[in-house]
Amino acid sequence: MHIKRLHTCCTLLKERPTNLKGKKHSSQLWLTRQLKDPYVEKAKKENYRCRSAFKLLEINERHNILSPGMIVIDCGAAPGSWTQVAVKLTNSNGSQENKPIGSVFSIDRQLFHQVEGAHILGNSDFTSLETHRKLRDLLNGKLVDLVMSDMAPNASGVRDIDHEVIITLAYSALKFALQFSKPGSTFLTKIWDGGKSSQLEEDLCKFYNKVKVVRPDATRDDSHEMYFLAREFKGLKAG
């Protein structure tokens, strides 16, 4: 089995630590990497809660998945940088006059701070039907334009196990998307590549006309993270 230490945490450091002595080796590595990472610096400057914002911005720049007026579900949203991007680009905070106003629903199993213009559901496990029901009630009959999942488990470091868990998370987002999305809508999900990636891709192809792998530059070089971008939902009857 391939063993690799993964850091899913994307917390931005408020201050540069001056002394790494006494810290565990893994924490030292993480801190050193954070300090050298240009996206961490950029996120601080542009007021994003974490560096992941640039992954979504880049995916959007290339594939144009977000626009004013859209209804978006952000799964695994804490600490909230994808939500910040989605609020801005869907105009769910109404900051762009004369443009349609969208809605962003952001869910995470952790509690996290409000983002103005988004409906935040913290402490909510996306694999639970209870969370899907809560969202269904909030949507109140409206269908969704984009379901995006950046959900990731706390990595164990055992690549095969972590792959299995993240695939389960991706399928829970897909299950929701199939039930609550508009025909023509988009689904974006993160996975860590492994043995079940091709099955997921095949399943996506049953329900979406266009499926591709995207790997934003902001994804760290040593990561086997990738995203499936599925477009043009066929509607459930087609599946």
Ligand SMILES: C[S@@+](CC[C@H](N)C(=O)[O-])C[C@H]1O[C@@H](n2cnc3c(N)ncnc32)[C@H](O)[C@@H]1O
């Ligand atoms: C990489 S972080 C997401 C970062 C986020 N996209 C951002 O830009 O701020 C992955 C998140 O997935 C969440 N997560 C993992 N399993 C989950 C589950 N079953 N339900 C909801 N959220 C989950 C974690 O709590 C974590 O906050």
